Amino acid sequence: MSVAIDTIEHMFEYGDMAPASATLAASSAVSSRPSVRELQERIRSMQATKLDSRLIPTHPAIAGLLPGGGLKQGSTYSLDHSATLMMALLAAPSQAGSWCGVVGVPEFGAEAASSFGVDLERLVLVPNPGDQWLAVTAAIADVMGVVVVRPPKRASDGNLARLAGRLRQRGSTLIVLGTWPQSEAMISLSQSEWSGIGDGFGHLSARQVTVTVSTRMGGRPRSARLWLPDPELQFAPVAIASHPERYGSERHNPERHDSEQQDSGSYLRAV
Amino acid sequence: MSTAAPIARSLVLWVPDWPITASIRVSPLPADVPLALIDKGQVFASSAAARAEGVQRGLRVREAQARCTELIVRPYEQQLDQRTFETIVAEIEELMPGVQLVRPGICAIRSRGPARYYGGEKPAGLALVTLLDELGVAGACVGIADGPFTAEQAARTATNSKRVRVVPAGDAALFLRDLPINLIEQPNLVVLLRRLGISTLGEFAALPADDVLGRFGELGAHLHALSGGLDSRPIVHRIPPQELDLAVAFEPALDRVDQVTFGVRAAADDFVQTLVARHLVCTSLRVEIETDLGDYSERSWLHPRSFTAADVVDRVRWQLQGSAEVDSGLRSGVTRVRIVPESVDAIGNHEVGLFGAGPDERVHNGLSRVQSMLGHDGVLVAVMSGGRTLADRATTVPWGDRPLLSHSPGEPWPGRLPAPFPGTVFPAPHPVHVFGPGGSSVGVSERGVLSARPVRFASSASGREIREITAWAGPWPVAERWWDAEVSRNINRFQIVDDRGIAWLLVLDGENWSAEARYD
Structure with a gap:
């Protein structure tokens, strides 16, 4: 029992450990590591908003970056302003037969959504919800599997908690364009490079971007270089970046990495 | 001459200017206001007051308005005609069953029944005219004769003082004899007969029936019989529709x-x-x-x-x-x-x-609830449509309505954008500024030649936040529907990539740059 308590104790000590437990850690370092991971999992599951969170279909290129290996039912994700990435997240659940709702995005490009695999027959747009956006989002989340919303202004914490409860109860996933307290993960996009277009010739045909996911649980942001989209309108990891972590450390310039970490730090404090 | 079937005594009710009457009934106007109904840019029907000012069928709207400056112009709706007359027919059926709806404004009834009930053909016609007056339909006329064609002509020749005109049995040919040939309503045949020197129905009826059949076919023979007062068409009364309103x-x-x-x-x-x-x-x-x-x-x-x-x-x-x-x-x-x-x-x-x-x-229930919060147009479904600009290609329909597409998405639409398509399509053009080397303006000549290569652009109308252009392509001209000033379009499109890696679809319309969409 005491061993277990010690293990829990030093789980919360990042970096420098107390000398008293150092001997214990040194003696049982090899044996305790799996149990540490196990306990971390347990803490995470106790902190999670829902005990049994099931995943909804997620595009494999992005799923690997997300905590838990995909978009979870009843969770909220916040997304940097990228319509293509939003459509990439909608495409897989839409093809699996769930309905998608888009609230407060009057400039939604339906043709792009259709070409990326979102089924327009199961897509509903509420371009201008006005002041009632929260009520509309909740009503749409009642009946749709995935809801995208761009909040026109901040809502009160009480209303947000009610919405989160409703999402958990209905098992809908909310994707927020912009920041959102209590979001499961924040997905952002950087280093976008277009190909196929030159100095006065060609046309846009494909794009490579770095997609970075930072989570509420802290830890390093995970990023990967993706085709968004590739010349065949598919989303796929870029071949040279088969190892996302290594890619991140090699290609990111250190300054940028620091700022990302700082971002996630301030983000954590906000939570 | 051959007489195949017995000719039924018919009673035809004719309401002059029915489209005008219908329009006034739906959205009331004083009866003496000059009113014209317009169909395809031309006057389709005009009220008596408008006719007195010289507004005739077939005039262009502008000319009609020039002739009568107080003219009220409304679009012509055929459905409205039908629908309004439907209520009149229902009222007539209450009085005399067995009404055949010929077209809005004209209906035919076998006169035998009403004549026996009212004690004569004329009293039956008067009863009908009285009913129409009670319903607020002015100037309705009734003609009673052998066959619906003759009865209709009789109704049309009735006057305001004598609104029921009865042509006695057997006198149809005599009655029709001096009427002009254009009443048979076959413009091609009328022109031909006029060239042959035939200008009245009587002259046409005088031709030998076999020769008419041989020269003009079945249709000609039928019209020949009509003009001879031998209209053997039976009156097929309609079955009143079930009342579900x-x-x-x-x-x-x-x-x-x-x-x-x-x-x-x-x-x-x-x-x-x-x-x-x-x-x-x-x-x-x-x-x-x-x-x-x-x-x-x-x-x-x-x-x-x-x-x-x-x-x-x-x-x-x-x-x-x-x-x-x-x-x-x-x-x-x-x-x-x-x-x-x-x-x-x-x-x-x-x-x-x-x-x-x-x-x-x-x-559906959930979305109906949202619609009850935001109104019917608050919840939309996107449908792919045809066209060249992104706004044309994706149309939205309120949830619950069926899409009515004017352009087919299946057609090739040369000049449309190549894939991939932009995820952000601005609902209204978003004004931007594009600069060439040294801040010069960038334009496209009539022959499609670019005046300077685009170097920098500002993504807002105020001109702040100037970004470098790292790659660009264009101009791609879109010249559409020059024949229709309202929807014609003559623009040049460009794709550009700015220094942050965001690509834009820009439109140059005349000298104004705007962003149609963003690839983000």
Whole structure:
């Protein structure tokens, strides 16, 4: 029992450990590591908003970056302003037969959504919800599997908690364009490079971007270089970046990495 | 001459200028106002006052307005004609059964029955004219003769002082003899006969029937028989349609939306129950609302499946609410609401499956709730359409309506954008500035030559936030529909990539740059 308590104790000590437990850690370092991971999992599951969170279909290129290996039912994700990435997240659940709702995005490009695999027959747009956006989002989340919303202004914490409860109860996933307290993960996009277009010739045909996911649980942001989209309108990891972590450390310039970490730090404090 | 079938004595009712009468009945105007109905840019019908000023059928709108400056111009609606006459026919059927609807404004009845009941053909005609006067239809005339054709001509020649004209049995040929040949309403044949020196019906009737058949075929022979007063067409009376309408009158007038919807609720239940009792469901309906200030609004509503009572009430509420405001009061009190099923279908085609209609029912209910918050246009479904610009290619339809596409998405549309498509399409053009080397402006000549290569651009109308352009392509001209000034388009499109890696679709219209879409 005491061993277990010690293990829990030093789980919360990042970096420098107390000398008293150092001997214990040194003696049982090899044996305790799996149990540490196990306990971390347990803490995470106790902190999670829902005990049994099931995943909804997620595009494999992005799923690997997300905590838990995909978009979870009843969770909220916040997304940097990228319509293509939003459509990439909608495409897989839409093809699996769930309905998608888009609230407060009057400039939604339906043709792009259709070409990326979102089924327009199961897509509903509420371009201008006005002041009632929260009520509309909740009503749409009642009946749709995935809801995208761009909040026109901040809502009160009480209303947000009610919405989160409703999402958990209905098992809908909310994707927020912009920041959102209590979001499961924040997905952002950087280093976008277009190909196929030159100095006065060609046309846009494909794009490579770095997609970075930072989570509420802290830890390093995970990023990967993706085709968004590739010349065949598919989303796929870029071949040279088969190892996302290594890619991140090699290609990111250190300054940028620091700022990302700082971002996630301030983000954590906000939570 | 051969007489195949016995010729029935017919009574034809003719209302002059029916389109005008119908239009005035729907949205009231004083009877002596000059009014013209316009179809395809030309005058289709004009009121007596307008005719007195020289407004004739076939004039262009502008010319008609020049002749009569006080002219009120309305679009011509054929459906409205039909619909308004339908109510008149229903009233006539109350008086004399067996009405054949020839076209809006004209109907035919076998005169034998009414003549026996009213004690003569003339009294029967007078009874009909009296009924029309009571219904507020001015100037209706009745003609009674052998066969509907002759009776119609008799009705048309009736005068204001003598509104029932009876052509005695057997006198049809004599009556028609001096009438002009163009009454047979076959322009090609009329021109030909005129060239042959035949200008009256009598002269045409005098030709030998066999020769007419040999020269002009069956149609010619038929018209020949008509002009000889030998109209053997029987009168086929219509079967009165089942009455499925619902009308609720409010006394005193109600001026709040919730009061009206509450008043309609019970009636909507009855409406749906009546349909179900006849094994029907309603898939589209029309709501007509009258107010005490004399306003009249009507609108058709479609449903993806079939209307339930709650759906009917919703449609009434949406129509009252208009576009935006939810809790606003009405301008004037509502006196009457009428709900007419426009298309019905057998209930068997709309039966819910054994295991329910699945999640769609739930989705529909949820979205209907959002529509009741935001109005009917608040919830949209995107449909791919045809066209070259992104706005043309994706049209949105309110949830519950059926899409009506004017351009087919299946056609090739040369000049449209190549894939991938932009995820952000600005609903209204977003003004931007594009600069060439040294801040010069960038333009495209009439021959499609670029004046300078684009180097920098500002993504806002204010011109701040200037970004470098790292790659660009264009100009791609789009010149569409030069023949129609309202929708013609002559623009050049460019794709550019800025220094942050965001790509834009820019449009140069004349000298104005705007962003049509963003690839983000």
